[in-house]
Amino acid sequence: MTQSTRRILVVVPFPMEPDQLAKRAEQQEEVLLPETVELHYRSTQAAPSNYVSAHDYVLADIGLMEAGMRAEEEGFDAVCIDTVSDSGVAALRSMLTIPVIAPGKTMFMTALMLGRRFGVLSMWERWFGLYERTLRELAMEDRCAGIRSIDIQPDSKNLFEGKEETVLPRLHDAALQLIEEDGADVVCLGSTTMHQAHAYLRDRLPVPVLNPGPLSYLTADTMLALGLTHSRTAYPEPLVPKPEMISAMLSAAAEVERLA
Amino acid sequence: MSRILVLVPFALDEQGLANRKSQLAEAGVRSDIEYDFRPVKAGPSSFQSPHDWLLLDVAIFEAGLDAERDGYDGVVIDTASDSGVDALRSVLDIPVLGPGKASLLFALTLGKSFGVLAQWEPGLARMRKSLADWGLAAHCAGVEHFDTEPDFAGLIGDKRDEVFPKMEAAALRLVEGGADVVCLGSTTMHEAHGHLSERLSVPVVNPGPLSYKLMEMLLAAGLTHSRSAYPRPLVAKEELVHAMLDGAASDS
Numbered sequence A: 001m002t003q004s005t006r007r008i009l010v011v012v013p014f015p016m017e018p019d020q021l022a023k024r025a026e027q028q029e030e031v032l033l034p035e036t037v038e039l040h041y042r043s044t045q046a047a048p049s050n051y052v053s054a055h056d057y058v059l060a061d062i063g064l065m066e067a068g069m070r071a072e073e074e075g076f077d078a079v080c081i082d083t084v085s086d087s088g089v090a091a092l093r094s095m096l097t098i099p100v101i102a103p104g105k106t107m108f109m110t111a112l113m114l115g116r117r118f119g120v121l122s123m124w125e126r127w128f129g130l131y132e133r134t135l136r137e138l139a140m141e142d143r144c145a146g147i148r149s150i151d152i153q154p155d156s157k158n159l160f161e162g163k164e165e166t167v168l169p170r171l172h173d174a175a176l177q178l179i180e181e182d183g184a185d186v187v188c189l190g191s192t193t194m195h196q197a198h199a200y201l202r203d204r205l206p207v208p209v210l211n212p213g214p215l216s217y218l219t220a221d222t223m224l225a226l227g228l229t230h231s232r233t234a235y236p237e238p239l240v241p242k243p244e245m246i247s248a249m250l251s252a253a254a255e256v257e258r259l260a
Numbered sequence B: 001m002s003r004i005l006v007l008v009p010f011a012l013d014e015q016g017l018a019n020r021k022s023q024l025a026e027a028g029v030r031s032d033i034e035y036d037f038r039p040v041k042a043g044p045s046s047f048q049s050p051h052d053w054l055l056l057d058v059a060i061f062e063a064g065l066d067a068e069r070d071g072y073d074g075v076v077i078d079t080a081s082d083s084g085v086d087a088l089r090s091v092l093d094i095p096v097l098g099p100g101k102a103s104l105l106f107a108l109t110l111g112k113s114f115g116v117l118a119q120w121e122p123g124l125a126r127m128r129k130s131l132a133d134w135g136l137a138a139h140c141a142g143v144e145h146f147d148t149e150p151d152f153a154g155l156i157g158d159k160r161d162e163v164f165p166k167m168e169a170a171a172l173r174l175v176e177g178g179a180d181v182v183c184l185g186s187t188t189m190h191e192a193h194g195h196l197s198e199r200l201s202v203p204v205v206n207p208g209p210l211s212y213k214l215m216e217m218l219l220a221a222g223l224t225h226s227r228s229a230y231p232r233p234l235v236a237k238e239e240l241v242h243a244m245l246d247g248a249a250s251d252s
Helices: A018-030 A054-068 A089-095 A103-114 A125-138 A164-180 A192-204 A212-226 A243-259 B014-021 B023-027 B050-064 B085-091 B099-107 B121-133 B157-176 B187-199 B207-221 B238-251
Strands: A006-012 A037-043 A078-081 A118-122 A144-149 A186-189 B002-008 B033-039 B074-077 B114-118 B140-145 B181-184
Touching (some): A006 A018, A006 A054, A018 A212, A054 A078, A054 A243, A078 A089, A078 A212, A103 A118, A103 A212, A164 A186, B014 B023, B050 B238, B074 B207, B099 B207, B140 B157
Parallel strands (some): A006 A037, A118 A144, B002 B033, B114 B140
């Protein structure tokens, strides 16, 4: 390892088998990462079954916080979250001084560097609440031209496997509606699990298509190169951090899942 | 090897260009990317009136017009006013990036609001126009200036002892006013970035170096600006644009 190697922890928001984790790790092949960047993928110990309700959001937040909260003492230089929901990011930022990248926020802000308004292309209508939450937090609702889905319940572990022929053309049609009917200058993929559709859409659409996972890795590298991190005034530290308690909660959660 | 063209908004000599180029070291740019700095042929002598803003738009537009033909992979503008960016995007397919809007959007990924450090009172009008044009006024916690006339060639240089404390005081006013992130309002302030970031409790965004890294990011991800946001002209008048700037240069 050279001195300038940048070790980035990527936290995947579901407990996974190694082959499923490998599908997530394939995202890094989709951009030209500097050789000095090393990505380490880790899944959470427990998670909601999907991200469609406030019940799920809070479970996702705590699962991701637990999986990433020791990243700094483990020697990582930055943390990326492998979900556009930005789950766990605010809590992790309050505990860590190293950069914690929010792929959703980062993607929307990058889209506005390339066009006036962006559209969000999603798999599933039940994910819309996640995007609306981030847009509200950013106070950027008016820059979102539209959100469209193909209304298929996604498989967060096996991704598109075996379904490419039905899924990809439908995503293309929905993206065209975002552009032609809603006025989107840029298309944002609504989930890091959609990365397998990126090349297909990029080659067929007349506007830029943003791939949130790989974009978050490049953003982490940018922040490390510039010595930047999140603002402590926006993400204040707790008076008493409780990492042991959080670990115990997730160990107990994992045990319940194992027995289920 | 990718090549990036950096357009410098004043007709500077070698020393003036070197002062601008020193931003590359602050950015930790990739070794497999080459940066060429090119000054405009002619332009305004200040940057505080619509007269100046318009002349700079045209001058930067002309300086970057042939970038794609010249073999460049991307264009970065060395002014946080983003002068000329929209016009260049309308004629170039390679990514064109200005540090102004991009640095403010980037700041909003680090905190909920930003504050902008401006040079002096005459610079405030343009800053307010930019915030309105970019639709970011509501995210801005404040704009504070440090009451120092800008030196576009020499930058801060040997005036550090006098200027840095004034910059620090203005930046502190931004933090006290609720800014989660302080954005330097000009690429000419880059020499103060290290000083300020060591002393402030919030991140300090240095627009020039950030713009180089963002350009590297766009190239690595194969991204460029959206054609639907920056439509092409029906008839591109490149010769006319070059002739105007050649005329301007022969007059000065």
